[in-house]
Amino acid sequence: MAWDDYIEDEYIDTPEVEIIEENIYVDEKFIKNKELIRLDLNIIQFPIFSKNTQRKINQVVKYFFNKNRDTYITVSPKAGDYIPGEMEEKVFIALMEIMKEKHMPQRFVVSAPELREKLKLNNNNAYGNIIKKSLLRLSETNYNFKNTMYSNELGGTIKEEISTSILSLRVVNLSLKMNQKYREKINDKRIKEIYEISISDHFYKNIIKKGYLVYNSNTLLEIESSTARTIYMLVEKIRFQNLYLKLDTLFLIKRIPLKYDKKNISQTVKILKNALNELVEKNLILDFKFIKESTWEKSEIEINFPESANNKKQNRFYEDRNDFRKIISLNSISETEHEMLEELKPISSNETDVTNSVKEVPTEENIDRILGLLPSKAKNLKTMPRTIREAIEKYGYEKVKNAAIYTKQQKADKIRSYFLKTLENNWADNIEEPIIRSPKIDFKPISDENTYKDVSHWDRSLYMAFEKLPENIQNGIETYAYRDYIKECGMESKIQQMAFKYSREKYICEFLEKHPEILKDEVEEEEIKEIPQKNENVITDMKYIKEKIVAVIELGDMMYSYSEEEKKILMGNILREVMGFVVKNQLTEETLGTVLEKYIKL
Known part of the structure; x- marks a missing residue:
């Protein structure tokens, strides 16, 4: 009897394969804050898990x-699945908790009761059947990433097409x-x-x-x-340390992603509202508001976060890094995997903050800062941005910054070569960045009753008194005011400066309202009282008006x-009205x- 006689053909009756294509990108005409669409994609932002409750068997989904x-x-x-x-x-999510x-370990064993x-x-x-079916689905589903898969080894997105399962x-x-x-x-002997x-x-x-x-896996x-x-995972990434976030509604719909139908978009917005209300109820966001001036496509969402959100985010960061350091010390990760790990030390929230870790990432902003510290000729070298990026990845931002300062101080002719040698030989380890010092102002303690309370209309007479102070005192006050502002923002960038x-x-x-003793020490009260009250708020300085409009x-x-x-038109319209x-x-x-x-919405 031939071998073929023992083989039976099994036919599985399944529907034909259906391919669904969804455009995840948002047309630029609907975007007010264009920076959001430039965010790197990572595992949190990938549409790995469908939100469609009416998925079909053999339905392949392609997100553009x-x-x-x-x-x-x-x-x-x-x-057939x-x-x-x-x-x-x-x-x-449960697997990630068990893995920790x-x-x-990359490979581990788990039982259905654990999950x-x-x-x-x-x-x-x-x-048991529900869990097993989900695990099989996770292992048997294939994901093709084209220009989307983030790689920590490359420090960016992999350009080639990657085909992989999750596990x-x-x-x-x-x-x-x-x-x-x-x-x-x-x-448990009942486990089979x-x-x-x-x-x-x-x-x-x-x-x-x-x-x-x-x-926090329990929170999720x-x-x-x-x-x-x-939404929670996405906005936690986007907001960084800010307690206020404004997003285009269409951006959020596309990135979740939810069904987008121009004729029935109000139903999708209703789903968003219900989801955001759940986050409010769970105290994961403070509140939210839709801003709709015309169509839903052009609408925006304002989201506020509770003040405790940053502390919780930082605590998660610190605790995870400390836990991870302990895990490394237990040798539970193989030597090969160990080599990939960044050198970590246990951190407490009193020793450092999250912003310090961010500085180690070779962002465009950090690269520009280093370029600014190097001799001006460095900006003409096409290879310098890449050299700086690689240096930050290898040595860390602080060391690269010191090397740039040292290279400029030494007035090196071959800038790139000298810069790299400085890093390799640790020539700049003890150098300090030059600081432009402002005149010191001694502040006296102020009582609670004098503590400044935020008001929308500030007392402009204070500024008039400020302008009468010596220039060095003005510079000192402005420096301290700027520091207060940056501290309140929680970060410093070109946008904050502007x-x-x-x-x-x-x-x-x-x-000055916070520290009234400054003016008392420098200016006689009579000088302030001489300012005519009826015109104290009127601006007549044309140079000041122009500078403010331009800014x-x-x-x-x-x-x-x-x-x-567009700039010329804006300037003309504003000047005419002013x-x-x-x-x-x-x-x-x-x-x-x-x-x-009226003309520029910031």
């Missing part, structure tokens, strides 16, 4: 992230003699099988080094709506990228601010 359709993710299920959804997302408990406990599922006979799975039958070693480790999980390389390398954000699993969970310049008078007055337009240009023609108030001697700070806000 740009207009050229050359940046995308394709999610392909196993024949669905793509991963909400249950698979929860199982994956087991000291972060049930993390997922808080009902203890019935069905949970691989081996179902271990404990009744087999060959699996006796596993049976001996399982105390366990699962050997191996996290795929691309995901695992990001999880253990730099390509990750830290979340307690969020009932998958949409709310995705914003301070735009509202310089306001912040100086606020600072606001420059700030707007940073956000909206105006053309030169001059009407100047002629009538009615131009105040409040009026000027109203006119500027």
Whole structure:
């Protein structure tokens, strides 16, 4: 009898493969804050787990992230199955928690009861099948990443097309003699099988080094709506340390992603509102507000976060790094994996802050700062930005900064070569960045009753008194006012500098209200009282008016990228309206601010 006689053909009746294409990118005409679409994609932002409750068998989904359709993710299920959804997302989160408990190995063993406990599922006979089906779906679904997969090793997005699953799975039958070693480790004899999980390389390398954000798994699993969970993870990444965030509604819809139909977008917005309300109820965001001036496509969402949000975020960061350091010391990670890990020391929130760790990342802003510290000729060298990027990755931002300062001080002819030798030979380890010092001002303690309270209309007479002070004292006060402003912002960048310049008078007055003793020591009260009260708020300094208008337009240009023609039109329109108030001697700070806000929304 031939071998073929023993083989039976098995036919599986499944629907035909259906390919769904979704454009994740947002048309620029709907974007007010264009910087948001430039955010690096990572595992948190990938649409790995579908939000579609009506998924179909054999339905392949392809998400496009740009207009050229050359940046995308394709999610392909196993024949006869669905793509991963909400249950698979929860199982994956639970696996991450268990992996950490087991000291972060790439391969580990888990049982259904362990996962049930993390997922808080009902203890019935069905949970085992639900968990097993989800694990199989996670292991059998294939993801194709084109220009989207972030790699911590490359420090950016992989350009080639990557095909991978999230994890691989081996179902271990404990009744087999060959699996006796596993049976001996399982105390509960009712367990008939366990699962050997191996996290795929691309995901695992990001999880253990730099390509990750830290979340509380219990918090994530307690969020009932998958949409709310995705929004929470996304906004936690985008907001950094800010307690206020403004997003384009369409941007959020596309990045979750939710169904987008121009004719029925109000239904999608309703889903967003329900998800955001859940986050408010769980105190993960403080509140939110939709701003709709015309269509939903052009609307925005304002989200405020509770003051405790930053402390919680920092604590998660510190605790995770300290835990990870302990894990390394326990040698639970192989030597090969160990080599990939960044050198970590246990950190406490009293020793450092999250912003220090951010400075180690070779961002464009950091590269520009280093270029600014090097001799001016360095900007003409095409290879310098790349050299600086690689140096930051290898040596860290602080060491590279010191090397740049040292190179400039030594007036080196061959800038790049000398810069690299400085790093290699540690010539600049003890150097300090030159500081431009302002005149010292001694502040006296002030009582609670004099503590400044924020008001929308500041006392401009303080600024007039400020202008009568010696120039060196003015510079000192302005420096301290700027420091207060940056401390309140929580970060310093070109945008903060421009914003301070735009509202310089306001912040100086606020600072002087906090410290009234400064003016008392420097200016006689009679000099301040001599200022005519009826005209104290009227602005007559044309140079000041022009500088303020130019500063606001420059700030707007940073956000909206105006053309030169648009800048000229804005300047003309603003000046025409402002001059009407100047002629009538009615131009105040409040009026000027109203006119500027009318033409430029910051």
